[in-house]
Ligand SMILES: Nc1ncnc2c1ncn2[C@@H]1O[C@H](COP(=O)(O)OP(=O)(O)OP(=O)(O)O)[C@@H](O)[C@H]1O
């Protein structure tokens with residue numbers, strides 16, 4: 001079994017009386033795709049917020065490669081190697097595709113070079129070229145984000161999150177609102193990313209979950225209801241009742 005890269009222990013947060021995430025523990029292993037599923041309002045995005053530093057847990061802890069980072073703000077989590085894309089598109093719409101990627105790749109440059117002109121940033125430049133090719137955006141490099149299709153925007157968002165070579169890539173419903181064709185392409189892309197990064201995914205499309213995931217975690221009403229291989233989780237009677245709506 002590959003090494004734990006990310007570990008959540010007993011993560012909990014309440015909003016008013018609602019226990020949005022309630023004692024959730026799990027491990028994401030290196031170069032595996034771990035997928036979180038569950039009905040609307042189950043606490044999936046909130047769990048992501050607790051891990052990525054957008055929210056501070058009331059209880060519990062977060063470890064990256066065995067080092068505790070509980071409650072660290074997002075920029076520190078990014079420095080620790082945890083990058084995320086958002087459920088709601090989070091790009092600079094008026095800027096060209098290539099600039100969005102350059103800004104994100106800039107952290108790869110040595111500290112002292114960070115204020116030099118962008119043209120002097122060789123490492124970032126190489127990374128941007130790599131990502132443009134890999135994400136099928138090379139011919140759209142100079143387009144503004146606003147000119148891209150929805151599917152292309154969502155793909156760019158994944159590329160932006162990946163630009164700084166994170167250890168863990170967190171994707172919150174990356175195929176949401178995509179056409180069938182775009183969904184298939186994006187799924188293949190995510191599958192291929194697992195070679196270089198540990199993926200933590202939130203996904204509603206159960207077909208995708210089954211074909212993409214190495215490990216599935218099921219959330220229900222803030223709690224972890226079950227976890228295991230895609231097949232084991234799907235066959236679990238408690239999961240069938242809570243998530244698939246039948247028993
Ligand atoms: N900032 C907040 N303030 C108050 N309540 C919140 C906040 N964020 C989330 N919640 C509540 O926490 C619960 C979990 O929400 P969350 O967005 O994590 O669910 P989700 O599993 O991501 O759902 P979806 O599949 O619809 O994206 C919901 O009851 C939601 O209303």
Ligand SMILES: [Mg+2]
Pocket residue numbers: 044045046087
């Ligand atoms: Mg959500």
